[in-house]
Amino acid sequence: MNVLDPAFAASVLTATAPVVLAALGGLICSVSGVFNMALEGTLLWGAFVAVVASHLTGSAWWGVAAAVVAGVLYSAVLSVLTVTLRADAVVVAVGLNLLALGLTAFLMREILGVGGTYTSPDLRGLPTLAAALGRVPLLGPVLGPQSPLVPVAFALVVAAAWWLRRTRSGLRLRGAGQHPEAAASLGLRVAAYRHGAVMAAGALCGLAGAQLALGNVTLFSEGMSAGRGWVAVVAVMLGGVRPYRVAAACLLFGVAEALGFRLQGAGLPQQLADAAPYLITLVALVLAASAGRRRRAGGGVVIARKDRGGR
Amino acid sequence: MLHTRELAVLASAATVLSLSLAACGGGGSPSASGTAPSGKTIILITPNPVGTDSFLQLGVKGAEAAAKEIGASFKLYESKDPSSIAQNVDAAVRAKPTVVVGISFSFDDVFSTVPKQHADQRFLEIDSCPKAQPSNLTCVSFKEHEAAYLAGVEAGLLSKSGSLGVVAALDSPFIHRWIDPFFAGAKSVNPSSTGTPLYVGGSNPFSDPARAKSQAQTLIGRGADVVAAAASGGNPGVFEAAAAGGAKSFGVDVNQCALSPGNVIDNVIKHVDVAESAAIRDIAAGKAGGVKVYGLAEGGVGVNALDADVASSGCTVAASPEVIAKVKQVRDDIVAGRVTVADPLAG
The missing domain is CATH 3.40.50.2300 (Response regulator)
Structure with a gap:
């Protein structure tokens, strides 16, 4: 068992891609000052719409486009209820997560005519990069089996980091989150920025769902998000509002999952391999908390600056 | 302002309530x-x-x-x-x-x-x-293990590498009925064959095709050319990995060959409906109590290769009449008691 072979790296990227897309959505919401816990439901909804659209149009890319639009519309419910009507974001998110589970199961029977799992040899999945990269050393075996959305996911992390730090609208979004009253007094339309952030998260979750249902596999099964949206929520809590940290947290999960698979093959009991991602989360949370304490105890000026940039 | 806020709280509470009812259904x-x-x-x-x-x-x-x-x-x-x-x-x-x-x-x-x-x-x-x-x-x-054994016989005869795998939902004694007898059946016709199980696990082990596919890819990457699926809703993920990796697979409970034409050898079938309606008829006729066990002898479990209409089943075993003949012979041996399949649940 070689842990550092390209196939291992490929399986890490496959496992991470949907999570990192959803987490990026959660991060943008969190920057704008909205706690988005509905990632799981939106991801599942996106996966369902992607499969239905691909089934109806015969094109995976229409599936992706439909999933993005559907994700935005689904998130609009969260944004209207929480930003405009000031409902509790957690309560609405719980509702949206449950709705996605029930609604996709129901619509699956109505539209696709089956329950449980929908798959068909005619269902179009996303193409892989094998044709483009198959012969490139190192990159070929790692990225070759992936859909084009996988590199896009990681590119979006870089784009988000640049956007939040270097652009005017990024700065305003951070202002809306960190000090809404001050931002509003300077003429910033805080609500508009928050609406935008929640809907952007919807688009990203739609993309995540499309990658899960048309990239990782080519099928839809009830509840197939299987906690990936929750992992994304945890990644946002771990990484705060820093895109690279959130991406690193997602990658940690991907590594833990892929490593768990490998360790199972080497004789580790499945139950223990299952616990690996959660154990790693716990360890990471404890380490992050103690590192935070050390920083606070360290010295005033540095912390203040960091805190302004970060929280 | 207060008014809209209250309205919103009520609306969201009502949404959650109605949704949880809709989502649960049961109870x-x-x-x-x-x-x-x-x-x-x-x-x-x-x-x-x-x-x-x-x-x-x-x-x-x-x-x-x-x-x-x-x-x-x-x-x-x-x-x-x-x-x-x-x-x-x-x-x-x-x-x-x-x-x-x-x-x-x-x-x-x-x-x-x-x-x-x-x-x-x-x-x-x-x-x-x-x-x-x-x-x-x-x-x-x-007696699912009897059908899994027959599937193993097919796998042992059809595998070229002699390296077999099973992607199962969980590492539990009951689910081992689809694993251990499968490998034992393969060993009975190909003593040098080896078998490795991998488990889906996670927070939704019975419906996580993405993880199931990943596990199947791992097995295929290590040389397995037959990977049986015992992952419930995750099975299609196993079939996808088999199709992409040039391996073959097995389905469970019902005929799943049509889900991935050309990639599924056969299925470990359980005729739940047959056994259940027979039992209900017996109870309604006053014959209640006791344990009714349905194995190969009772026709409660089986593989598609045993069916008369195997040619139209879409399963690839249909193309190997010598394998079908061997499976029928092993079935007869099990029914006659000449071969005993160890039950992982009993151990």
Whole structure:
């Protein structure tokens, strides 16, 4: 068992891609000052719409486009209820997560005519990069089996980091989150920025769902998000509002999952391999908390600056 | 402002409430079908919503067929979790049907106590039986390991590398019925063959095709050219990995060959519907109690290769008549007692 072979790296990227897309959505919401816990439901909804659209149009890319639009519309419910009507974001998110589970199961029977799992040899999945990269050393075996959305996911992390730090609208979004009253007094339309952030998260979750249902596999099964949206929520809590940290947290999960698979093959009991991602989360949370304490105890000026940039 | 806020809280609370009801379904929202001039009723309680599971779909089919035959009405109570199982059993007992049917091992606990409190009500448990079986509870169980052994024989004959794998939902004794006998069957025809199981696990082990696919890819990457699926809703993920990696697979419970044409050798079939409707008919005729075990001999389990219509099943085993002949011979040996398949549950 070689842990550092390209196939291992490929399986890490496959496992991470949907999570990192959803987490990026959660991060943008969190920057704008909205706690988005509905990632799981939106991801599942996106996966369902992607499969239905691909089934109806015969094109995976229409599936992706439909999933993005559907994700935005689904998130609009969260944004209207929480930003405009000031409902509790957690309560609405719980509702949206449950709705996605029930609604996709129901619509699956109505539209696709089956329950449980929908798959068909005619269902179009996303193409892989094998044709483009198959012969490139190192990159070929790692990225070759992936859909084009996988590199896009990681590119979006870089784009988000640049956007939040270097652009005017990024700065305003951070202002809306960190000090809404001050931002509003300077003429910033805080609500508009928050609406935008929640809907952007919807688009990203739609993309995540499309990658899960048309990239990782080519099928839809009830509840197939299987906690990936929750992992994304945890990644946002771990990484705060820093895109690279959130991406690193997602990658940690991907590594833990892929490593768990490998360790199972080497004789580790499945139950223990299952616990690996959660154990790693716990360890990471404890380490992050103690590192935070050390920083606070360290010295005033540095912390203040960091805190302004970060929280 | 306060007004809209209150409105919003109410609206979101109402949304959550209605959604959770819609999403759960079970716990007291039975769906009924048919009429019963005879006054007979059959109530089937499932441990999970039926949609996620071909096994439960067969259970519904069997109960519906039996209800039709004996002229009873049929009601389905879908449970969402262990506590709603108990509630559904209570509700079913209060309706005083001809028989209360519970499906899967999830009913072991409830059915070890509730039947004792309702001595004149008849109960039927499909696919399992509590250790202390009440006299008014009939049990139906299956020898899945016998069918898995036959699938293993096919795999052993058809594998070129001699390296086999199984992607299973969980590492539990019951699920090992699809794993250990499969490898044992392969070894019986190819002594040098080796088998590795990998488990889906995670937070949704019975419906996580992405993880199932990843596990199958790992097995194929290590040289397996036959990877059997025992991952329920994750099975199609295994078929995808097999198709992409040039390997072959096996399905479970029902004929899954059509899900991935050319990549599925055969299926480990369990005729839940046949066994269940036979048991319900017996109970309605007054023959209640005891454990009815359905193995190869009773036709309760099998593989598609044994069927007369294997050519139209879409399974790739149809192209290998010599394999089918061998499977039939091993089936006869098992039925005659010349070959005994070890039961992982008994060990």
